Amino acid sequence: MAARKDIDGSVSVPAFYGKELRWKREAAGLTLQQTVEGSFYGASYLSEIERGHRRMPEELARHVDRVLRTDGFFARCCEDVRKAGNSRPAPCFAEALQMEARARGIEEWNSTVIPGPLQLEPYFREIIRVAHPQYDEEKVAELVAVRRSRACVYEEADGPASWTVLHESVLRQPVGGDELMAEQLAHVANVAGRRRFIVQVLPSDAGLHPYMTGSTFLMSFSDAPPVVYTEGSYSGQIHDDPNIVMEYQQAYNRLRAAALPPEESLRMIEAAAEDYASGNRARRLEHRRFASRGLRSRPRGVRRPRR
Structure with a gap:
């Protein structure tokens, strides 16, 4: 299992917001999946928000506020985060x-x-x-x-x-x-x-x-x-x-x-x-590889009988 990476909240406004979100979620003892249950969003989506890589939609922010009992904090701040720049583009x-x-x-x-x-x-x-x-x-x-x-x-x-x-x-x-x-x-x-x-x-x-x-x-x-x-x-x-x-x-x-x-x-x-x-x-690719060699695909571990 990959090591959990810390979030540097000083990098950007979204990173600061995401770090606070992770802290509140973990303080409530909830996993990512438990936090998004009942919403239309997945755990990987929330994980990206926590790492500052994605903006929090207001609908999800209101859901998180209810689940984490954060008194509307994330809903109030999500618009400011959305407007904030992240980094310099190419x-x-x-x-x-x-x-x-x-x-x-x-x-x-x-x-x-x-x-x-x-x-x-x-x-x-x-x-x-x-x-x-x-x-x-x-x-x-x-x-x-x-x-x-x-x-x-x-x-x-x-x-x-x-x-x-x-x-x-x-x-x-x-x-x-x-x-x-x-x-x-x-x-x-x-x-x-x-x-x-x-x-x-x-x-x-x-x-x-x-x-x-x-x-x-x-x-x-x-x-x-x-x-x-x-x-x-x-x-x-x-x-x-x-x-x-x-x-x-x-x-x-x-x-x-x-x-x-x-x-x-x-x-x-x-x-x-x-x-x-x-x-x-x-499976199709494997079948094609066998077919290109004039062989039939067969279950792994089964040898071709000798003649």
């Missing part, structure tokens, strides 16, 4: 991050990974490990804090109207193993099922489409012209020229038309999560 994303915070609508496309605001910490850590193996734990923790602070974009009821199109390969390409992918995809389905966030999946056999490379998201505002942010592995660029933005918007409309309908897309994501969780995916 330079290429700093301006886009500021725009994201005040966007009225967001439309996103990603061909390779789950969109950033929907990524749980284990999933994001795997991506960092591959992209930046030289980073130490302090740097990784800083990036995780920034990434999780963006969860409100999709997860809070007052967030911008959001629309995301994912390539089917995002569901099929495992990141960090089956258990991690099961949790991550279940999280995406859960968020999509309970607020304005709409997800579509572009099937692998859809053929050519307008967004063949990289990730893109379009942001619209109530008090400013729309912009487009495009991002590669190590750089990003903001486009605000009206003609370019219009081209991206029209391409995104065609992309949505080629993708599966939202209801069918959500069922596909839920099925993929169940596939990882049940071990069906692993």
